[in-house]
Amino acid sequence: MSNLHDILETCLQAMENGADFETVLARYPEQAEELRPILQASINAKKMAVPEPSADVVRRNRAKLLQHAAQMREDRDQPVKRNWNLFQNRLAITFFLFIIFLYGGTGIVSASSDAIPGDVLYPVKRGWEGVSLSFTFDVDDRDALASEQENERLREIDELFALGMSANVDFAGVVTSQRNDAWQIAQITVVVTPQTQLPDGSVHVGLAVRVYGYTRSDGVVVADRIEYLPVNSALPGIVPIFEETTATPTLTSARTDSGFVTETPIPTFTLTPSSTIAPTIATTKSNPGNVNSNSNNNDNPNTNDNDNDNDNNTNDADDNSNNDNSNDDNGNNSND
Amino acid sequence: MYATGTLWLSIFMRVGMIFMSLDLESRVVTGLHNLDAQAIGAIYDRYFTEVYRYVRYRINDDALAEDISSDVFMRLLEAVKKRQGPQSNLKGWLIATASNAVNDHLRRQYRRPTEALSESMPDESPSVWAQVDLREQNQSVQLAYAQLTPEQQHVLALRFGMGYSLEETAEYLKKNANAIKALQFRALAALQRLIGEVAHE
Numbered sequence: 049m050s051n052l053h054d055i056l057e058t059c060l061q062a063m064e065n066g067a068d069f070e071t072v073l074a075r076y077p078e079q080a081e082e083l084r085p086i087l088q089a090s091i092n093a094k095k096m097a098v099p100e101p102s103a104d105v106v107r108r109n110r111a112k113l114l115q116h117a118a119q120m121r122e123d124r125d126q127p128v129k130r131n132w133n134l135f136q137n138r139l140a141i142t143f144f145l146f147i148i149f150l151y152g153g154t155g156i157v158s159a160s161s162d163a164i165p166g167d168v169l170y171p172v173k174r175g176w177e178g179v180s181l182s183f184t185f186d187v188d189d190r191d192a193l194a195s196e197q198e199n200e201r202l203r204e205i206d207e208l209f210a211l212g213m214s215a216n217v218d219f220a221g222v223v224t225s226q227r228n229d230a231w232q233i234a235q236i237t238v239v240v241t242p243q244t245q246l247p248d249g250s251v252h253v254g255l256a257v258r259v260y261g262y263t264r265s266d267g268v269v270v271a272d273r274i275e276y277l278p279v280n281s282a283l284p285g286i287v288p289i290f291e292e293t294t295a296t297p298t299l300t301s302a303r304t305d306s307g308f309v310t311e312t313p314i315p316t317f318t319l320t321p322s323s324t325i326a327p328t329i330a331t332t333k334s335n336p337g338n339v340n341s342n343s344n345n346n347d348n349p350n351t352n353d354n355d356n357d358n359d360n361n362t363n364d365a366d367d368n369s370n371n372d373n374s375n376d377d378n379g380n381n382s383n384d
Numbered sequence: 385m386y387a388t389g390t391l392w393l394s395i396f397m398r399v400g401m402i403f404m405s406l407d408l409e410s411r412v413v414t415g416l417h418n419l420d421a422q423a424i425g426a427i428y429d430r431y432f433t434e435v436y437r438y439v440r441y442r443i444n445d446d447a448l449a450e451d452i453s454s455d456v457f458m459r460l461l462e463a464v465k466k467r468q469g470p471q472s473n474l475k476g477w478l479i480a481t482a483s484n485a486v487n488d489h490l491r492r493q494y495r496r497p498t499e500a501l502s503e504s505m506p507d508e509s510p511s512v513w514a515q516v517d518l519r520e521q522n523q524s525v526q527l528a529y530a531q532l533t534p535e536q537q538h539v540l541a542l543r544f545g546m547g548y549s550l551e552e553t554a555e556y557l558k559k560n561a562n563a564i565k566a567l568q569f570r571a572l573a574a575l576q577r578l579i580g581e582v583a584h585e
Contacts, residue, residue, distance in 0.1 A: 053565035056572075057550060060543075086569065089576035092525045093544035101436045101450065109454040110428050114421055117461055121419045124465075 055079055056086055063087070164204045165263075166215035194282030202234055202284050205263060212265040219269075220258045220283050223251060230268070233259055234284055237268040245273040256283055413471060417464055428457060431475055434546065435482050441545030442486045442537050444526045452489060456482045479542070479556050487534045528578035536571035543568055 059072045069087060073080045157176045160169035177197050184190045201219040208215055221234025231238045231251075238259055240246070251257060256277040261269045277283070415423025435456050440449035459481050463469040470477035529537065542553045554564045 053562070053569045056569050057565050085576040086572045089572040089579070090544060092579060093529070093540050093572065093575060096441060096525055096529065097545050097547075098437055098440045100433050101440075101453075105436070105450050106432060109432065109450065109457070110425065112454060113428055113457050113461070114425060116458060117419050117421060117424045120461055120465060124419065 052079060052082065056083060059083060059087055060090055063090070164207050164211075164213075164215070165217050166208075166213060191282055195284060198282055198284040202236070205236060205269065208263040209267045214263050214265060216260075216262050217269060218258060218260045220256065220277055220281065222256050222283065223253050226251075226253055233257060238274075239264075239268050239270045240274070241270065244271045247274065247276050251276075256281065409472065409474065413469075413474065416460075416474075417469060419461070419464065424461070427460075427474060431478050432457065434475070435478050438479060438482050438541055438546055439486055441541045443489065444530070448489070452485050453482065456485055459485070476556050483534075483538050486537075490534065524579055524582045525575075527582045528575055531578050532571060532574055535567065536574060539564065539567045540571050540575065 055076050059076070062072045062075075063069065069091070073083060073087065076083060156169070156172055160167075160172040160176065163170040163173045177200075181190060181193055181197070184193050198220050201217065202221075205217050205219060208217065219234060219236070221236065223231055223233050224235070225232040229240045231240055236259075238261065244261075247257075251274060258275045258277050258281075259269060259271050260273040260275075261271040263269055412423050412426055416427060432453065436449060436453040439452045439456075440446065443449050443452065456478055460469060460478065529540070532540070539553060539557065542548045542556060543550075548556070550561050550564055553568075554561045557564060557567075559567070
């Protein structure tokens with residue numbers, strides 16, 4: 049059979065090259081009868097061949113195709129615009145969420161501003177303070193802010209005392225007196241127990257320290273740990289004012305040998321007949337970490353020394369040679 | 385010696401033309417994938433006539449053949465858009481797509497046969513009469529051809545409608561030459577038998 053297929057193909061090629069139908073069949077007399085209808089069918093099949101399409105058909109469909117291609121090119125470029133629009137939408141949503149988050153965050157921070165130790169939002173408050181401090185790049189502003197934050201610690205402790213609450217606290221201040229296990233640090237009574245971790249070396253009056261402990265309902269802070277403060281650490285600028293007394297905060301600038309000047313509050317509570325506040329600023333020189341507390345205004349005529357302990361007037365004569373010339377701003381007093 | 389030189393020159397020229405043709409095809413295909421109007425126009429100019437003749441051979445309807453041929457090129461653009469277009473052998477892709485398009489049409493027609501126009505309602509337009517006259521001779525052949533299998537129609541369209549060689553037909557049908565020989569033999573035998581049946585009816 050495959051032979052017949054080959055013969056047919058040979059015949060078709062011969063006829064394609066112009067050979068006559070009968071002549072081709074005559075070449076294969078044995079297969080002629082079988083080939084005849086097949087070759088006749090091929091002639092009929094060839095008659096069906098159609099001419100080329102008219103120029104009008106070609107032109108019309110060409111225009112249609114090119115128009116479609118142009119539309120597709122336009123569509124292809126559209127996704128870029130859609131993507132851009134999508135990007136814009138996402139950007140807008142992100143911005144919106146950012147605003148919501150910002151305002152929400154601001155709201156939380158704002159709500160936490162009055163938090164005291166033990167409150168749920170208190171960590172937010174402390175965290176925000178840390179952020180604020182980190183993003184304050186001006187040295188003076190940062191010192192002021194740190195000092196303000198230390199004031200806030202004292203205010204919180206004051207509030208805890210007022211509420212009779214016990215909570216973990218920490219604050220910085222200068223040791224102004226040491227009576228047995230009750231020390232006065234930043235005008236707060238700190239109870240030092242045998243369990244209190246103290247820094248290596250002695251803690252004496254005039255040192256700036258940070259106290260970690262907890263408040264007690266009787267108005268004292270029980271110290272868990274007391275650490276020295278580095279020389280240039282911030283200290284509260286203004287001491288808490290208790291309602292029972294009229295306080296006259298006295299700011300003392302302590303000059304260190306390194307040349308750094310910290311404003312170390314040596315609080316002096318003064319009961320005055322009137323509520324006039326007479327701030328006293330005394331400048332002293334001291335060794336690093338030591339604060340000359342000789343600026344207590346025992347001779348101030350406006351000063352009632354019921355809040356001042358004479359123990360506060362500790363002069364470290366060995367270390368300070370210029371501690372005899374502190375004056376208050378009023379010029380009322382010189383302390384020899 | 386002279387004959388040998390001529391032979392080598394002929395071989396070199398043919399090889400060179402093949403490479404040039406491949407390069408041109410490659411550039412055209414690249415342009416097509418970029419939806420370049422010039423490339424698309426070149427492809428259309430080069431292949432539309434062949435596609436139309438193929439379709440028109442298989443479907444005895446000018447308007448329908450035009451629509452289907454046009455649709456083949458639209459499908460080409462859609463395939464390019466979906467990154468499924470031909471990377472080479474554009475002509476083979478177009479002919480194969482045309483074959484599928486015709487098969488789809490015939491399938492639809494088989495499912496929903498349309499009623500032929502009655503002779504009592506003749507269309508009086510001269511062009512239609514001319515077409516009828518032209519086709520009357522081949523009417524029985526057309527009717528018989530329409531009853532062949534799609535594959536038989538396809539091979540006859542390529543061999544006798546388009547005039548493709550055995551090798552070209554084998555390439556487009558993705559079969560070897562012997563298979564095409566057998567297929568065309570059966571197709572022609574069936575066509576002749578059906579022509580006889582149609583003539584008797």
